[in-house]
């Protein structure tokens with residue numbers, strides 16, 4: 271996907287991501303796209319500027335983490351130049367400005383993190399905490415703020431399972447542990463975290479906590495924040511530990527100042543996480559509802575009746591169609607024929623995945639879900655298992671589409687049930703209006719994959735021929751139009767966080783008072799303002815220069 275970044279997605283699924291000929295024909299007819307070779311080409315990237323980190327600071331950081339862990343080579347800095355949004359990927363392909371950090375610093379433990387932060391605060395060097403670098407909102411952009419230099423603080427060496435408390439079902443893990451590694455380490459003790467976002471292969475526990483991430487199995491395991499029982503934060507003012515009991519009335523829950531703080535208040539070094547026994551049995555099935563309204567009613571009923579699967583994911587008619595067209599083949603034709611024969615005019619695919627410790631438990635869960643889904647057409651196990659098999663393929667498919675000149679990006683929001691359909695319509699309208707030009711007709715598809723008692727998230731995927739003259743502007747304008755449509759109906763972000771991209775919209779959601787409260791917290795924890803300049807909070811115009 272981003273071949274210049276530190277490490278790519280596992281290569282295993284690459285072949286499956288290539289756009290099949292039949293899907294290419296559909297895309298051309300549907301959107302006006304014609305294949306254009308625009309592969310990722312290292313040569314196309316702007317030259318890397320020399321490091322502006324003063325030699326004395328470099329030497330001081332070297333005494334803390336070891337000189338071999340202060341990296342200033344071009345490739346090392348380039349590999350941590352931004353995250354994985356569509357615009358980030360365009361920048362790596364030579365469109366727009368690429369922000370390159372002056373150095374990469376790799377501390378080994380929480381103590382070293384704290385000392386690096388203290389040194390950077392004293393010397394006036396910006397610090398960008400970096401987990402897996404999968405942010406899609408500019409969260410790891412190497413912005414300097416008011417400083418002359420900025421370093422990326424790569425947490426990849428904080429990769430240990432510190433302890434497990436099987437009685438309380440708690441595990442302490444360091445923040446740089448990636449999601450697959452966490453599953454491996456916890457699996458040895460019979461536990462799982464149950465957090466499976468699409469960025470699973472690369473993202474880290476610290477990144478999940480810092481962004482309030484939500485995984486595909488959130489219906490069964492909750493959002494990442496629900497798993498955080500305790501947190502350890504390194505700040506330029508010292509170490510801060512929170513979370514001594516399962517619940518507390520000792521004032522507001524300060525853990526929630528850290529969860530979602532996006533590296534702007536401190537660096538999460540350790541997390542105490544709630545873990546669950548690994549499921550023994552899993553089963554995924556597909557269902558189809560006729561039309562969006564029926565689909566939303568169905569997932570709302572599943573949620574209110576308490577009979578969702580661990581995975582509960584509803585595609586709207588557009589996303590269902592895209593799925594059918596990309597897959598193609600006789601099996602898809604057979605499914606479409608069957609649905610037509612059953613009188614389904616606007617198929618909306620619903621995937622339900624159950625997990626259980628025993629066959630009896632699994633049967634009971636499945637029975638309860640199916641009873642609630644009385645009006646749905648059951649497509650059975652092959653459809654559900656096919657979704658499960660391909661559930662991490664998205665990043666690779668995006669890479670393949672980008673290589674061929676497609677603008678492909680996603681955005682997410684959430685709203686209460688009573689506003690959900692209005693929100694979906696408003697965002698789809700805004701994106702379609704902004705991206706439609708002579709010869710370009712966007713596909714705007716949407717799904718619900720996180721539901722709550724009071725509402726649900728919406729996740730949009732957009733496909734449109736790329737504007738070769740202004741590829742960054744094409745998407746930036748569309749994203750702005752969508753953000754304006756969201757205002758008053760839903761949240762600016764359900765799980766991608768604020769980063770740079772959503773910062774201008776924060777005040778509209780939490781109020782200017784809310785922004786001021788967050789600024790006050792930042793001033794207390796990071797008085798010099800070195801931590802992740804320009805993220806979460808827009809630059810403070812009143813900050814001393």
Ligand SMILES: Cc1cc2nc3c(=O)[nH]c(=O)nc-3n(C[C@H](O)[C@H](O)[C@H](O)COP(=O)(O)OP(=O)(O)OC[C@H]3O[C@@H](n4cnc5c(N)ncnc54)[C@H](O)[C@@H]3O)c2cc1C
Nearest residue numbers: 401402403404405409467468469474476477483484533538
């Ligand atoms: C293809 C793709 C699919 C995605 N799917 C999902 C999804 O299903 N669900 C979802 O929730 N998100 C998803 N994301 C978004 C992204 O993966 C998440 O935001 C994830 O939580 C980021 O983890 P990371 O380790 O990569 O963090 P990074 O990208 O490295 O950092 C994210 C933010 O957290 C800060 N940060 C990182 N580590 C720390 C730390 N230890 N202490 C303090 N601050 C820190 C960074 O400075 C930055 O602001 C997806 C992204 C991509 C590219």
